[in-house]
Amino acid sequence: MRFLFPIFLNICISKAAVFLWSNKKLEISPLQPFTMEQFSNLSKELGDPEVYYFRSSSRISPYIKDVIDGYYSSYVPNGDLDVEESIDLLGSDILDAEKVRETLSHTNKSSNILSVIVIPYKRYKREIEKITTEVSEVKQVSQQQEPVIYKSINTKDELYALLYSSKPLLLKTNDSEPFELHLGNTPSDMIIYDTRLNVNVIPLEGGTKIILRFSISWLNGYWSLPSVKVIVPEYYREYNLTTDEDIMAPAHFSYHCNGYSVFSDGNGAELYIYDLQVQVDSKNGKFGDANDCVSFTTAPIWSGLFVTTLLGIGLIVALTAIMDIKTMDKFDNYKTKNLTITISE
Incomplete structure (x- = not known):
């Protein structure tokens, strides 16, 4: 039990889990910290392979198993890798697998490659996010x-x-x-x-x-x-x-x-x-x-057209009524007989 506690402590304070695969056999202890020094030594043992470094914000996509079919793989829960240039995965199962497959599309089973996916622990991520938030509050x-x-x-x-x-x-x-x-x-x-x-x-x-x-x-x-x-x-x-x-x-x-x-x-x-x-x-x-999204004939436009139409109809009726008035063609004259107008009901 005395030697198990330091191992457990190392796992708890580690920054990330690491998943690796290669066309050559990987011999990595999951109970020991996996640092950049161990990673460099592993690369030398594998004959300086072409390295592909991925970083995921959540977890490893289950579809990755189809990508690594035929390769040797290893999982280390207490890794501490810090590489400046890495390919960020999207946090989506299908998209992550497609991105890894696309990145490795020019390789094959005989290629000497070493691929790594790093998954930072949430506690460590929150510490980084807290610092980032404090810097960017302004x-x-x-x-x-x-x-x-x-x-x-x-x-x-x-x-x-x-x-x-x-x-x-x-x-x-x-x-x-x-x-x-x-x-x-x-x-x-x-x-x-x-x-x-x-x-x-x-x-x-x-x-x-x-x-x-x-x-x-x-x-x-x-x-x-x-x-x-x-x-x-x-x-x-x-x-x-x-x-x-x-x-x-x-x-x-x-x-x-x-x-x-x-x-x-x-x-x-x-x-x-x-x-x-x-x-x-x-x-x-x-x-x-x-x-x-606003159509040409809006409610105000329809309202204006409706009122204008009513006024136009009223104007036409009025003009028609005025034009229908018949004036007399003869008027009273003292020199002539008086006009007689017969009104019948």
Whole structure:
């Protein structure tokens, strides 16, 4: 028992768990700290392989097992690796596996590679987030007024998807642990556009990544944006939000609406987008002509047309009545016989 306590202590104070795989056999003790020195020694033992370094904010995707099929793998719960250049995973099972597969697409089972996924522990992450929050508190007020634009290209069709909000998006929930977060801009490599627009953004208040998956539908030459799935990976929460607003436009047109657009699930979860403008098929990365949510014939316009029509009808009736009046063609004259007008009932 005396030697088990230091091992347990090392595991508790370690910064991250580490998952490794290679085409060569890995001999790593899961009970010892795995530091950069051990990592360097392992690389030398494997013949200086080509290293791929990934970082995940939540957990390892279960779909990774399909990517590493045929490789040797090892899991170390008490790692302490700090590499400046790494590939950030999105916190989504399918997207993470696809990103790893795409990164390793040019390799094969005979390639000498060593891949690493680091998953920081939440306690350590919260300490970093606390420091980051304290440093950025002064910037938050100005950031919450800045406009936001999410932009990505679909490499298959060479078309851009763009989504604009005049200020950071607001995500509100009303579940057992309610929160209210403002979602600002995010790096372009955190946005993926395929059949959906996937946006991975860290809230201005700090904390875990929020994943927004905007669904895109096409019908008779019109595209629409009917719903968005909001994923909070760290807390394993998902919200399927829809909108009553008809967010749609013809091909190569953008959609625009002043005020705010709301996506909700009816249970208290809501996503607000301010002065929304969106387009999913831009050819040059710029918004096309806008299809505005305010139609040409609004209620005030209809009211004005109705009143004008009534006044026009009254004027026509009056003119017709005036034109129908018949005047006499002969008048009284003292030199002639008096006029006699016969009135019959």
